[in-house]
Amino acid sequence: MKNFRKKDFPVSDLRRFIEPGPIVLVSSHWKGKNNIMTMGWHMVMDYSTIGCFIWDQNHSCEMIRKSKECVVNVPTYDIIRKVIGIGNSTGAEIDKFDKFGLTAEKAGKVKAPLIKECYANFECRLVDTSLIRKYSLFVFEVVKAHAAVAPRFPRTIHYRGEGRFMVSGKEVDYARYFKPDML
Numbered sequence: 001m002k003n004f005r006k007k008d009f010p011v012s013d014l015r016r017f018i019e020p021g022p023i024v025l026v027s028s029h030w031k032g033k034n035n036i037m038t039m040g041w042h043m044v045m046d047y048s049t050i051g052c053f054i055w056d057q058n059h060s061c062e063m064i065r066k067s068k069e070c071v072v073n074v075p076t077y078d079i080i081r082k083v084i085g086i087g088n089s090t091g092a093e094i095d096k097f098d099k100f101g102l103t104a105e106k107a108g109k110v111k112a113p114l115i116k117e118c119y120a121n122f123e124c125r126l127v128d129t130s131l132i133r134k135y136s137l138f139v140f141e142v143v144k145a146h147a148a149v150a151p152r153f154p155r156t157i158h159y160r161g162e163g164r165f166m167v168s169g170k171e172v173d174y175a176r177y178f179k180p181d182m183l
Contacts, residue, residue, distance in 0.1 A: 013161060022156035022168070023083055025073040026052065027104070029112040030063040034104055036096040036115065038087030040159040042072070045139065050124060051131075052138045059091045064138065068126040069110040072140070073118035077155040077167045082117075109144045119154045120147040 021044075026037050037060040041053035050072060054061045064070045075083050082100040089096065097104050097113075104113035107123045114121040123146075128139035148154070158166040 021158070022074055023159050023165075025075055025083065025086060025115055025118060026054070026060060026064070027071045027073060027112050027115055028060050028063040028067060028069075029110075030067045033063070033091075034095070034097055034113055035060050035063055035091035036086050036100075036102070037091070038083055039072075048142045049127070050122070050140045050142060052140065053136050054138050055136050061136070063091075064126070065129075065132065067111065069112055070124050070126075070140065071107055071110065071112045071114055072122040072124055072142075073115040074120040074122075074154075074156060075115075075118045077157055079117055080157055080165065083157060107144070114146065119156070120145070122146075 021042065023038060023040050024042060026039050028035050028037075037054070037058055039052060039054070043051045045051050052072070054064060060070075082102065085100055086096050089099070096102070103116035105116045107114050107121075110123045110125065112123070114123075122142045123144040124140035125143050126138060127141045131137035131139065153168070153171045156168045158168065160166055
């Protein structure tokens, strides 16, 4: 076992170490307009529920709050520059689908569009608004899911803060060490 030399670290930078999952692109639709936002702060809350931090200053916040739906899209490393560009711009000023060359596809259960170029798409409906005002936390139920057949484990992007990313790496299979009911 390795012993790590440690020093005090700013609490405000903890996301570098415990970021919850891959960067996602959240697409929304309200009053005939589509938008996309880049998001890193989200969590799985149970088997079909996702919690998402959507800052009240983000253009998508009101679109999603009013429409009560969105699509959480999982991009892969090959479109990282588009993901960054989307995060660096506002849908109040531009059409992000057009500007970044992404394809809006019709969803099955919500009005917000799927992003064709993303590996997976999760159609979501807002099911709990009680944490929005205090924490900017939206709680969504995934009502329909789409995922590419291959590769089984794509190269997803994980934000580490300060403009640095980690790309998902080599898969390691430890399933044999888990109890079947824990898989």
